[in-house]
Amino acid sequence: MTNLIHTPAAPRTLPPTAAHTVRIDGVTRSFDTPTGPRHVLRDVDLTLTAGEIVAVVGPSGCGKSTLLRQVSGLDTPSSGRILLDGAPVTSHDPRTAVGFQEPRLLPWRTLAQNVALGLPHGTPRSAGRERVADLLRLVGLDTSADLRPRQVSGGMAQRASLARALARTPGVLLLDEPFGALDALTRLRMQDLLLDVHAAEPTTVLLVTHDVEEALYLADRVLLLRSLTGGAEASASLARVVEVPGRRPRDRADRRLAALRAELLEGLGVTPHRR
Template identity: 45%
Template sequence: MSISARTKNVWGRDIEPEYEARSPRQRRDTPGVGIRIEGLSKSFGDVPVLHDLDLDVPAGQFLAIVGKSGCGKSTLLRLLVGLDTPTSGRISFVGADGAETEPSSRIVFQEPRLLPWASIIDNVIVGLGEGVDRRTARRKAEAALAEVQLAEKAPEWPSRLSGGQRQRAALARALVSQPGFLALDEPLGALDALTRITMQALIERVWREQGFTALFVTHDVGEAVALADRVIVLDEGRIALDIAIDHPRPRQRGAADLAEIEGRLLKGIFK
């Protein structure tokens, strides 16, 4: 496809047509970072949570993490974004040139965690941190809200939004800084079924457009298979299963080939 046939998103990047459905890791311009985890362990007091993990995540990959409650999924994400420190082991991020780098990392939680006293656009501006002038910050926040189809809610208070709209605002806050790595810790777990489907499509779209590296924690195996390039099963702090999902996008939940993968993952979880 020629460059002239492409359209631009609000960040000025090329958007590829839906029928191409290529992962950002296949594009040379992906801003995502590679992640290298070596011998990573984490304990809380005398309670071990993660055990000697080794994991490589290519730049731009969408990796889903599933497993039983308490298996270490959220702990791993917190370590990756710097909200906690490992007991032992090493985490490194690799840029496009192959050198280690310090990426812009953001996390989206199950709860939106919006500031109730601030407007939606001011909540999104928080994601830029300090050092950005007000005019530039507002322009970037407006672009991020447009990206998640929430531009008209910019002046509203969080209490005036539905649960799905608040979660979209939280996603915009994470995206406004154009992170190289985005962690999503069960971001759809509290949403109703229809809103969840809408948010799944939204997350996939912005990931494809922006090309960041995504780590997505979920209890929903079908959701993981529908969204991810790759799914790992954590079991008692160890990687029990690692499966590549090499299927074209968009994917249809319930398709026979995807159902077979879901079955393998469920066996890995409940073995």
């Protein structure tokens, strides 16, 4: 079952999000292996301004998801530091929220109950109900609040997952291939929905994606991670930063985006097929 109807964002009824500035300062992440340390990230330096959408692209295994985990506090850098508004990231930092490729909804709970799982601990019951209702309205699921995950489409489940990530009003929203499992048309609708949600709750967004066109459509900047070496010693560093022109929502057919797409694909080692 696929839901292809895009529901515009509801009028602004939600509390303002305190978007954070993110500073990634010389971050390296290594893992011990039988043959010695394996560096996944090496000396990554980057600043995300408050309210910015930044996309990360790169080949599989180059450290995109590892970088996301560092910013979320789900993992710790081997060296370097990550600061949110000047304060170090903590383990499972409550200032951040993560959205994954799979919705990861609890099948025995309704959509509303799944969204409520994202509320900060100790949220008063009445305030929690109001927050969940506002978020479901924002993502176009207010009439589906009492349905369970098996009763909705993949796109609707992913919208519920996004609402759950926003429930704590995070200063930084971290999205790891959030639309990768959706069909092509639903993916386009979800991209537009993310822009609607960001307009209503302008948190700082770090988006990992394999889709270069998605990155250029959504982001203010696109970061290209590239492996420095091969084999067991492979590691990745920031190879290129692309500033995306034009205000959102952008025209997907914009020639400037096509030129940047070619530039990024070349950086990923993809060359156009020639007859």
